[in-house]
Each structure stands twice: as C-alpha cells, then as structure tokens.
Amino acid sequence: MGIVIRKPLIQEIQDDSFKNKKLQLFVLRLDLLHEYISGNKWYKLKYNLEEAQKQGKRTLLTFGGAYSNHIIATAAAAKEFGFSAIGIIRGDELKEPNERLLFAQEMGMKLLYVSRELYREKEKLMKYVNEAVDINEIYILPEGGSNDLAVKGCREILNNIDINYDIVCCACGTGTTLAGIALSLKRDRAVIGFSSLKGGAFLEKEVQNYVGMEMHNWSVETNYHFGGYAKSTSELLDFIKGFNQKHNIELDYVYTGKMMYGIFDLAKKNRFIPGSRILAIHTGGLYKNK
Numbered sequence: 001m002g003i004v005i006r007k008p009l010i011q012e013i014q015d016d017s018f019k020n021k022k023l024q025l026f027v028l029r030l031d032l033l034h035e036y037i038s039g040n041k042w043y044k045l046k047y048n049l050e051e052a053q054k055q056g057k058r059t060l061l062t063f064g065g066a067y068s069n070h071i072i073a074t075a076a077a078a079k080e081f082g083f084s085a086i087g088i089i090r091g092d093e094l095k096e097p098n099e100r101l102l103f104a105q106e107m108g109m110k111l112l113y114v115s116r117e118l119y120r121e122k123e124k125l126m127k128y129v130n131e132a133v134d135i136n137e138i139y140i141l142p143e144g145g146s147n148d149l150a151v152k153g154c155r156e157i158l159n160n161i162d163i164n165y166d167i168v169c170c171a172c173g174t175g176t177t178l179a180g181i182a183l184s185l186k187r188d189r190a191v192i193g194f195s196s197l198k199g200g201a202f203l204e205k206e207v208q209n210y211v212g213m214e215m216h217n218w219s220v221e222t223n224y225h226f227g228g229y230a231k232s233t234s235e236l237l238d239f240i241k242g243f244n245q246k247h248n249i250e251l252d253y254v255y256t257g258k259m260m261y262g263i264f265d266l267a268k269k270n271r272f273i274p275g276s277r278i279l280a281i282h283t284g285g286l287y288k289n290k
C-alpha cells in the first residue's frame with residue numbers, strides 16, 4: 001500500500017540572512033507529496049493503514065478539532081485506500097461544518113460532533129464511541145494520529161535525501177514527527193522541533209516517551225507559538241507573505257510558518273554554528289479553496 005513517493009524535492013533557500021552567517025538552508029517539500037494526504041501525515045498514516053488492513057478492519061475512526069489536518073488526511077487516505085472513515089469532532093456547537101470539515105465529509109468521512117466536555121474525558125468519549133459505532137469494524141487512530149506506528153512511518157521521512165545536512169527542523173503538534181526523525185538520524189546530526197502550541201513541556205515528555213531517555217539529538221523550541229495553537233499575529237502573517245513572495249513557497253500559519261519564522265530568528269540570534277547546513281521540513285498543511 002502506498003502513494004508513489006518520487007525523489008524527495010529539496011530546494012535551497014537563497015537568502016542573505018543565511019549567507020551572511022555562513023549558513024545554508026534547504027527545504028524538504030513534503031507538502032508536494034499528495035494533494036490531500038499532505039506532508040508528514042502520509043508517514044504517520046502509512047503503517048496504521050497497513051495494520052488496519054491486516055486486522056481486516058474496514059473503517060478508520062479518529063478524533064480532531066475543526067481545523068485538524070489529521071482529520072482531512074485520514075479522510076483522504078480512507079478514500080484512496082478503500083476504507084470507510086468516521087471523524088469524532090470536538091465541539092458540538094459546530095452545527096454548520098466549516099470548509100475543511102465539509103471537505104472531509106465530501107471525501108466520505110462521517111462526522112460525529114461531541115461536546116468539548118465529552119471530548120476531554122477520554123473514558124466517557126470511548127464509551128460514546130462504543131455505543132455509536134460497531135467497534136469490531138473499526139480501526140482507531142488516536143487524536144493527531146500519534147502512536148508507535150506513526151513514529152515508525154516518520155522514521156522514513158529522511159530516506160533517500162541526497163544532500164548533506166547537519167540540522168533538521170520541523171514543526172510540532174503532538175511531537176510524533178519529531179520523535180520519528182530523531183530516531184532516524186545519523187550520529188552528529190540533530191533535530192529541532194518548533195512547537196505550534198503554548199507550553200512545550202508536555203511535548204518534550206511525549207517525544208521522550210517515544211525515543212527513550214538516552215537520545216539527546218533533539219530539542220524543542222517553545223518560543224514561536226505566536227499565542228498558541230492556530231493563533232497568529234500580523235508579524236507572523238507578514239513573514240509568511242514575504243517568504244512566499246521571495247521564495248515562492250507557501251507556508252501555513254499553524255505549523256510551517258511558525259517553524260520558518262523560528263529558523264530565521266535563531267539564525268539572526270547566532271544560534272546556529274557557522275557552516276551549518278539546515279534542512280527544514282515542509283510538513284504540508286495547505287488546504288485552501290478545497
């Protein structure tokens with residue numbers, strides 16, 4: 001099972017902010033992998049889809065907020081690989097689904113809205129799920145698609161990269177992608193995760209749970225959340241616009257825009273050793289007008 005992964009597309013960013021510091025910046029364009037199963041989400045889903053198939057489950061069920069990229073990717077993957085899909089959506093005030101949820105629905109995902117209180121209490125939520133669907137039929141993907149099989153998939157993100165690099169940068173939500181990358185890195189390389197959420201402490205715990213205590217090749221930057229998950233500022237939006245104008249690469253304000261802003265800021269503050277080759281991962285997350 002798989003989508004065809006062509007040779008990974010890597011672009012060098014020509015920017016004086018890096019040249020002047022003797023740094024090189026490259027972008028790995030995972031956003032170009034697939035129209036809807038975009039970026040890191042394919043890697044997170046890959047082995048879960050295989051496992052679901054192995055278990056003979058015909059329906060994927062997962063959880064997410066109204067703006068979750070994971071919901072869209074799961075809906076698209078289900079459609080592409082012949083599964084049914086159910087999305088448990090946080091917030092029963094969403095009587096009218098937004099554009100993204102409508103899109104998930106168009107791809108065949110059945111949406112069930114639950115209250116924020118119910119969504120928060122995982123035991124009660126699972127009881128609800130048990131009553132709402134035939135549990136024997138479904139393969140459950142946790143919220144954000146974060147599990148061991150997702151980490152296993154993310155270990156393949158840097159396969160077949162034919163440039164040299166020292167530091168990898170990625171955007172973080174659950175930290176699953178960061179964990180997979182950390183586990184796959186050769187010695188002398190390191191990965192920095194840029195948290196898109198406020199409060200990165202839980203994120204470090206998550207990553208540590210996956211990679212173990214003895215790995216020290218990863219770190220989390222918590223200063224670039226711009227107010228929290230899916231929040232933004234005019235400064236961030238201006239940066240994203242400027243970056244797109246200059247380098248013809250679109251970034252989103254939830255994940256990759258914050259990461260890229262952070263990379264430029266760390267360069268400005270001389271946090272990278274001169275001579276470093278930085279590989280930033282464009283994890284996707286662009287679903288405009290869909």
Ligand SMILES: *Cc1c(COP(=O)(O)O)cnc(C)c1O
Binds near residue numbers: 070144178
């Ligand atoms: C989901 C997502 C992430 C976060 O991935 P995690 O594995 O949850 O940390 C980063 N970037 C984009 C564009 C995403 O959609």
